[in-house]
Amino acid sequence: MTKTRNIAVVLAGGVGTRIGLNTPKQLIKIAGRPIMEHTLAIFDEHPQIDEIIVLMAQGHLDRVHEIVRKNGFQKVSQVLEGSGTRNDTTQVALSAIAENYNEDCNVILHDAVRPLLAPSIINDVVDALETNSAVDVAIPSADTIIEVEDGSGSYPVIKDVPPRANLRRGQTPQAFKLSTIQNAYDKAALDPNFVATDDCTVVLRYTPEVPVAVVAGDGSNMKVTEPIDIYIADKLFQLPGRSEHEVTEDVLRTALAGKTMAVFGGSYGIGADIAALAKTYGATVKSFSRSTTSTHINKRDDLIKARDEILAETGQIDFVVNTAGVLPLGRLDETSDDEIYAATEINYIGPILLAQTFYPELAKSRGSLLLFTSSSYTRGRGSYSLYSSAKAATVNLTQALADEWASDDVRVNCVNPERTGTPMRTQAFGAEDPGTLLDSQTVAKASLEILIADKTGHVVDVRREDPLTGYAENAE
Numbered sequence: 001m002t003k004t005r006n007i008a009v010v011l012a013g014g015v016g017t018r019i020g021l022n023t024p025k026q027l028i029k030i031a032g033r034p035i036m037e038h039t040l041a042i043f044d045e046h047p048q049i050d051e052i053i054v055l056m057a058q059g060h061l062d063r064v065h066e067i068v069r070k071n072g073f074q075k076v077s078q079v080l081e082g083s084g085t086r087n088d089t090t091q092v093a094l095s096a097i098a099e100n101y102n103e104d105c106n107v108i109l110h111d112a113v114r115p116l117l118a119p120s121i122i123n124d125v126v127d128a129l130e131t132n133s134a135v136d137v138a139i140p141s142a143d144t145i146i147e148v149e150d151g152s153g154s155y156p157v158i159k160d161v162p163p164r165a166n167l168r169r170g171q172t173p174q175a176f177k178l179s180t181i182q183n184a185y186d187k188a189a190l191d192p193n194f195v196a197t198d199d200c201t202v203v204l205r206y207t208p209e210v211p212v213a214v215v216a217g218d219g220s221n222m223k224v225t226e227p228i229d230i231y232i233a234d235k236l237f238q239l240p241g242r243s244e245h246e247v248t249e250d251v252l253r254t255a256l257a258g259k260t261m262a263v264f265g266g267s268y269g270i271g272a273d274i275a276a277l278a279k280t281y282g283a284t285v286k287s288f289s290r291s292t293t294s295t296h297i298n299k300r301d302d303l304i305k306a307r308d309e310i311l312a313e314t315g316q317i318d319f320v321v322n323t324a325g326v327l328p329l330g331r332l333d334e335t336s337d338d339e340i341y342a343a344t345e346i347n348y349i350g351p352i353l354l355a356q357t358f359y360p361e362l363a364k365s366r367g368s369l370l371l372f373t374s375s376s377y378t379r380g381r382g383s384y385s386l387y388s389s390a391k392a393a394t395v396n397l398t399q400a401l402a403d404e405w406a407s408d409d410v411r412v413n414c415v416n417p418e419r420t421g422t423p424m425r426t427q428a429f430g431a432e433d434p435g436t437l438l439d440s441q442t443v444a445k446a447s448l449e450i451l452i453a454d455k456t457g458h459v460v461d462v463r464r465e466d467p468l469t470g471y472a473e474n475a476e
Contacts, residue, residue, distance in 0.1 A: 002103075004103075004104070004105065004106050004129075005050050005051065005101065005103065005105045005106065006048055006049050006050050006051075006105070006106045006108060006126055007049075007050065007051045007052070007053060007097055007105050007106065007107055007108065008043040008049050008051070008052045008053070008075075008108045008110060008173075009052075009053050009054075009055065009090070009093040009097075009107060009108065009109045009110070010036070010039055010040060010043065010052060010053070010054045010055070010110055010112050011055050011082070011086065011089055011090070011093075011109060011110065011111055011112060011172075012024065012026040012036055012054060012055060012056045012057065012064070012082070012112035012113075013055050013056065013057050013082025013083070013086070013089040024056075024057045024060055025113055025224060025225070026039075026056075026057075026112040026113050027060065027063060028224070028230060029403075029457075030115065030224070030230060030233050030234050030237065031233075031234055031237035031455070031457055031458050032399065032402040032403070032406070032412075032413075032455065032456040032457015032458060033455070033456065033457065034063075034067065035112065035113055035115045035224055035233075036054075036064065036067065036112045036113075036115075037067050037071065038115035038116075038237075039110065039111075039112050039113075039114065039115045039117070040052065040054070040067065040068070040071070040073050040076065041071065041073070041454065042115075042117050042119065042122075043075065043110070043122075044071070044073040044074065044075045044076070045119075046119055046122050048122060048123065048126045049075060049108070049122065050075070051075055051077050052073070052075045052076045052077065053076075053077060053078045053079075053080065053093050053096060053097070054068075054076060054078070054079045054080065054112075055080050055081070055082040055089045055090075055092060055093055056079060056080070056081065056082060057081075057082055058081055058082070061079050061080075061081060064079045065079055070409075071454075078096055080092055080093065080096060086197065086198070087185075087188075087194075087196055087199070087202065090109060090181075090185075090199055091185055093107075093109075094107065094178065094181060094182055094185065097178060098178065098182065101178075104177050104178050104179050105177075105178045106126065106129045106175060106176075106177065106178075107175065107176050107177075107178050107181060108122070108125060108126075108173045108174075108175040109172060109173060109174050109175065109176075109199055110172045110173040110174075111172045111223055113223055113224040113225065114171065114172055114221055114222065114223050114224075115224070115233065116218075116220045116221055116222060116233065116236055116237070117172075117173070117218075117221050118218050118220075118221065121137060121173070121215070121216075121217060121218060121221065122173065124215040124216070125137065125173050125175045125215055126175075128175070128213050128215050129175055129176075129177070131213075132211065132212075132213040133176060133177045133179075133180040133210055134174075134175070134176050134177075134180055134181070134200065134203045134210055134211070134212040134213065135173075135174070135175040135176070135212070135213045135214075135215060136170060136174050136200045136212050136213070136214050136215075137170070137171045137172060137173055137174070137214070137215055137216075137217040137221070138168035138169060138170050138171060138214050138215075138216075138217055139168060139169050139171065139216065139217040139218065139219060139221075140167075140168060140169075141164055141167045141168060141169050144161060144164055145161070145162055145164065145167050146158050146159075146160070146161050147159045147160040147161070147162065168214065169217075170198065170200070171217040171218075171221050171223075172198075174198060174199045174200050176199070176203065180203065180207070180210055181199060181202070181203065183207060184202045184203040184206045184207045184210075185202060185206075187206040187207065188202050188205070188206045191206070200212050220236050222236070237458055237460075247449040247452075247453075249281075251452075252281045252448060252449070252452065253281045253282060255281075255452035256278055256281040256282055256283040256448070256452065257281060257282030257283065258282060258283075258284075259282075259283050259284070259316075259318040259319060260283070260284045260285075260286070260310060260314040260316050260317050260318050260319070261275070261278050261283045261284070261285045261286070261318065261319040261320070261321065262285075262286050262288065262306065262307075262310055262317060262319070262320045262321070262358070263275045263278075263285060263286070263287045263288070263321045263323070264287075264288050264289070264295065264297055264306075264320075264321065264322045264323065264324045264350075264354065265288075265289055265297070265322060265323035265324030265325065266285075266287030266288060266289055266292075266321075266323070267287065267289035267290075267291050267292045269323065269440055270323045270372070270417070270440045270443050270444060270447070271287070271289070271321070271323035271324070272287070273440045273441050273443070273444035274321055274323070274444040274447050274448065275287045276444075277441070277444045277445060277448060278319075278448060281448070283319075284313075284314055286306070286309070286310050286313075288306050289324065290324075293306070296346075297322065297324040297346055297350030297351075297353070297354060298345035298346050298349050298350040298353065299353075300353050300356075300357065303353055303354055303357040303358075304357055307357055307358060307361065311361070316361070316364070316365055317358060317361040317362065317365060317367065318362075318365045318367040318368070319367055319368050319369075319370070319451055320354065320358045320362065320367070320368075320369045320370070321369075321370045321447065321451065322350070322351055322354055322369075322370070322371055322372065323372050324346065324350060325346060325347050325372065326342070326343055326346050326347060326387075327387055328343045328386050328387060329383045329384070329387075330383055331382075331383065332385045332386070335386070339386075340386065343386040343387065343390070344386065344390060347386070347387065347390035347391070347394070348390040348393050348394060348397075351371050351394055351397060352397065354369075355369060355397070355401055355412075359405065359410065362405075362410045363405070363408040363409075363410055366408070366409040366410065367410060367411075368410070368411040368412070368413070368451050368452070369401070369410065369411070369412045369413075370412075370413055370414070370415065370447060370450060370451050371394050371397070371398055371412070371413075371414045371415075372394070372414065372415050372416075372417070373391040373392075373394050373395050373398075373414050373415070373416045373459065374387065374388065374391040374416065374417075375416060375417075375418055376388035376391060377391035377392040377394070377395055377416070378392075380392075394414060395414055395416075395459050398412050398413065398414040398457065398459060399457050399459075402456040402457030403457065405456075406456060410456075411453075411454075411455065411456040412456055412457065413450050413451070413453075413455060413456060413457070413458045413459075413460065414458070414459045414460070415443065415446065415447050415450060415460055415462060416459055416460065416461045416462065417443045417446075417461075417462040418461070418462065418463050442462065443462050446460070446462040447462075
C-alpha cells in the first residue's frame with residue numbers, strides 16, 4: 001500500500017498590524033529566531049511530514065528563502081506569495097499541490113505564527129487523517145463564551161451563553177484530504193456571499209456531509225497576534241520540551257561523539273556532571289576550574305591558555321560550557337569593595353571574556369556556547385543583589401550574542417535551573433531537604449540536550465516538574 005503524502009502548508013500571509021509593526025509578525029524574533037523559523041523547523045524535523053509549502057506576505061519572499069537556506073530546511077519545496085484573504089491564500093497552496101500531484105495528498109495547514117506546536121499534535125492529526133477527510137485541532141475553553149448583539153444604548157448586550165462543555169477553542173493545524181478541501185472550495189466559489197475565517201468552516205458549511213474530526217490541541221500552541229503574545233511565547237520557549245522531539249540516548253551520542261567540549265567550573269556540581277555525562281556519549285571533555293587547574297574565569301590570560309591547550313590536543317572546540325560562579329549573600333551596604341568586584345568579575349565579566357576568547361573557534365566549528373543563570377534573575381532579592389543582577393545580565397548577554405553570532409551559525413543558550421543540590425548551594429544555605437531540590441545530574445542531562453539543539457537565544461528553565469502539566473492536572 002502506497003503511503004499518502006503529507007504536505008504541510010505554512011500560512012504566513014499576514015502582517016503585524018495588531019502588534020504595531022511594519023514587519024510581518026511571522027518575522028519578529030522570539031527566543032533568538034524569527035517566529036516563522038521556529039515553525040518551519042518543527043515541520044522540517046518531523047518524520048511524518050514529507051514536504052512543506054510556504055505562503056508568505058507580498059514583498060517578503062526573499063527573507064523566507066534566506067531562512068530556508070540558512071537552516072537547510074530540505075523539505076521546503078516552494079515559497080509562494082500569499083493572496084488577499086486567508087481563504088485565497090489557502091487556495092493558492094491547494095492549486096500548487098494539485099499541479100504537482102495526481103494522488104490525493106494529506107494537506108496540513110498551519111499558521112506560521114504558532115511556533116510552539118508540539119510534534120505530538122502533528123502525529124495525532126496525521127493519524128486522524130487515516131480515517132477522516134477533515135481534521136481540526138482544538139482545546140477546551142476555560143472562559144465562559146457569550147454571544148452578543150447590539151443593544152439600545154452604547155453597549156452590546158448578551159444574546160446567549162452557549163454551554164461551555166461543548167465549546168472548544170480552535171487552533172491549527174487544520175488538515176484535509178486534498179480532494180475534500182478542494183471540493184469544499186469549489187462549492188464555496190459558487191456562493192457570492194462566501195466568507196470564512198478558517199478552512200474547517202469552508203468544509204463544514206459547503207460540504208456538511210463530511211464530518212470534521214477534532215483532535216486535542218495544547219494550551220501552549222498559541223497564536224502570536226497581540227503585543228502581549230510576544231512576551232508570553234518567549235516565556236513558553238523557556239520550558240524545555242514544549243516544541244522539541246524527544247532527545248534520545250542515540251541522538252546525544254551521535255551529536256557528541258568525536259566532538260570537543262570545554263567546561264569551566266567543572267570540578268564539582270553541575271559542571272562536573274556535565275563533563276562526566278558528555279564523556280559517556282563519546283565527547284572529548286576538558287574541564288577547568290580554580291581549584292583543579294588554577295583557571296580563573298575572570299582572567300583573560302587563563303582562558304587563552306585553556307583554549308590553546310585544548311587546540312594543541314584536539315585541534316577543535318565544538319562546545320563551551322560555563323558553570324563557574326560564586327554566590328555571595330548579604331546586604332549590599334555591608335559588602336566590601338573586594339567582594340563586589342570579585343563577585344561581579346566571576347559571575348558576569350567571566351562569561352564575557354569566555355565568549356570573546358572562544359568565539360573564533362566556535363565560529364569554525366559552528367558550535368555552541370552554554371551559560372547559566374538563576375531563577376533569581378527574574379526579580380532581584382534581598383541579600384542576592386550581586387548574584388541576581390549578574391545573572392540577569394547573563395540572560396541579556398545570551399540573547400545579544402545569539403543575535404550577533406547567528407550569521408556564523410554559533411548557538412548561544414542559557415540554562416535556568418531551579419534550586420539545585422550543589423556544593424555551592426550547600427555552602428551558602430547549609431543542609432536542605434533533598435526532596436525539595438533538583439539534582440545536578442538532571443540539570444546536566446538537560447544542559448547537553450540544549451547544547452546540541454538547533455536553537456539559539458533561549459533561556460531554558462529546568463525544573464523537577466513541568467509547571468504547565470502540574471497546573472493542568474490540578475485544574476481538572
